[in-house]
Amino acid sequence: MSVVIEPRVLKGFRDILPDQELERLRIVGILQQTFSMFGFVPIDTPILEYSEVLLGKGGGETDKQVYRFNDQGGRDVAMRYDLTVPFARFMAAHRNELYVPFKRYHIGKAFRGENTQRGRYREFMQCDFDIVGTETLSADLEIVVMIDAAFQAIGVDRLTIHVSHRGVLNELLASLGVGKYGVEVLRTVDKLQKIGADQVKAKLEDLIGTQAATAVLAFITATGTNDAIVKQMKELVPNAAADIERLRQIVAITGDLGTGNRVVIDTSITRGLDYYTGIVFETFLDDQPAIGSVCSGGRYDDLAGLYTKERLPGVGASIGLDRLMAALEDLPRHRAAAAVDTLVVCVDPALTGHYHAVARDLRAEGLRAEVFLEPRKLGQQFAFAERKGIATAVICGPDEIAKGRVNVRNIATRESAEGLTLADAAAWIQATVRKRA
């Protein structure tokens, strides 16, 4: 075939190159490790499901963005567009094989054919974690503490988790006699950061009248210490004392547990979705406020009502890994680690077996050791090491091999050391790699 096909990818999709994928695997590994320390267990679900299962019997706004088609067997199928709906279906399907409270995490790809502006991808990596089958304060605060622990483990210690309680806002709307406008009010309030207090107020006035709008605005703009905000909430919504007390306790206990002042009450947090009924939260990186929340979630009354009559209340959160990784890239401390520690160069192809033996022995010392696979000029091999971010090289010809010794070289500084034993070479490489990191 003489005409080649252009190796392009679809709009909104992308290849992940090694440095970026290494960093993604590092973050994912830390998240998995953190979740497992808290007793969360992993699951997976299919990327392709029956459309009826993912979309319900009706239609909706989401539907237009969903990749949906008929498969070879004529089934109406769709690619998952989040990890929440499949989890609901999963819980309904496997309820008898599982125990509650059930704490799961799920890290995987989801697909939405949405507008690709503003760094959104049509294929994106989602990380969800939930506790279902319990309504306790204990579960609520565990989710908050675990979010904090996960970010600390990633190396991000400057973050703030903003927490509120949807029950309080719902009660406020009910007491103002505008409960039926709940969903619209929530969506308007959710835009506070984006469009500002004045515009929110104007929209609310159109929706629920001046008096109610004033009260809602007073509520969502409450400021001060956590205690001060609790006091204002109690004054503004006296009927929601139990919910406010729960919110106060969550913030107080997580603080005692070591989150310090990283958990704050923020009444402007509502989460747009009518799904939530209890605490709601968003997580902001102090050094990257512009990118918005990197981890959001809350408590819901019932996860899987679409698939089972058993009520499954829960609390959970979601990390958009693409957005988080983009944010981390901009933080100077989060430079990707090198993929390999040392390159065993090829001086003479007749010694190929020896080079692989040297690499094997260095690996036994815990080093990531790569053999250069071709007999190229030494300068080209060092250039390869530089290109791949490998800090050191191990060089040996027939003389060194006969003596069981090797020479080592720092690729960047060109410093070298000669005639080392393999154990000494391993130590030299380790020291050099550590110095550069």
Add this chain to the structure above:
Amino acid sequence: MSVVIEPRVLKGFRDILPDQELERLRIVGILQQTFSMFGFVPIDTPILEYSEVLLGKGGGETDKQVYRFNDQGGRDVAMRYDLTVPFARFMAAHRNELYVPFKRYHIGKAFRGENTQRGRYREFMQCDFDIVGTETLSADLEIVVMIDAAFQAIGVDRLTIHVSHRGVLNELLASLGVGKYGVEVLRTVDKLQKIGADQVKAKLEDLIGTQAATAVLAFITATGTNDAIVKQMKELVPNAAADIERLRQIVAITGDLGTGNRVVIDTSITRGLDYYTGIVFETFLDDQPAIGSVCSGGRYDDLAGLYTKERLPGVGASIGLDRLMAALEDLPRHRAAAAVDTLVVCVDPALTGHYHAVARDLRAEGLRAEVFLEPRKLGQQFAFAERKGIATAVICGPDEIAKGRVNVRNIATRESAEGLTLADAAAWIQATVRKRA
């Protein structure tokens, strides 16, 4: 909504429950770690691509199994059905950003709407690793050594890697004057294990005549030590001396590097695909011969000819993770590890903050510690621990907390110890967990 939707999954697709997913993550983690020790780097590519890119301009047998549709923008798209074609496209697209030899691994899902009998899934997890941009012996033997290292790391030491060289078989066919029947001969020979020598011979006789069939059969049924087979190969195909010598060296050097007698020459290995041109290999578990090869691959002349005029020779292999995991499940030593080390039970919900503090401190000792999130009867909480496979429990009421002490319990034996410091409790738990493992 009163009518619930049945929470079913598509035929050939499946949910992965926690125990199985934990084991999969464990295997994947070991593979990633092994690959990185050899200097391989990870990449990812989209699950959805242009159909033209995945399937070429023509049609083919594979096409019928591919999930292909028109997206919202009217593009003809398809879900990837392997990781090889996307890798070829990737190399052509990013050639200028990469260095060669380029060593990558890729672990991800692929999709084929094929017959679901015999434990095949329509969504399956593939693990590919390749070295492209070099034709050396050094690259060939590195792939073989790394396969052995990966299985050793997983804990499977009873395996045999069967290696042959396609160049030798091709030369044999050429010398017999039946080179043009190459593809059909390969496919027939590939069935040797399944249909036996007699049937293969009959089919070959139909295809290339009695004399040639006899010679081919003599070649593919050569037996004995590696050296003995090399001798037979040289006699049968004297014109392929260079390829035979390379095969001999690969087996000899990998043996010296520590693969022992786990790498053997097996002239019946051909791999059905006409894609391969050099060494070819298949990997069998000695205790599970019936499941067939768990890791197969070989050397090819050109990876990405469909997308670029630059020739990219390489060598690589593929592990079918679903088949491997099924095989491991049947090996008694490979029982899934417990997900959690200890359960901090809830005696009094007023002490919720203390329970989370105890768990936090146990995590700091390296334990996976879960807090029971509801104030249920102790017996129910112990039953939960048993169900989730948690070996121990930590129990503390107001008295213990006042004294900074805890009680611990072995869930299975009901042994307990009282009034321990947290450090002693952590040691007790660690010892109990280790004993049970």
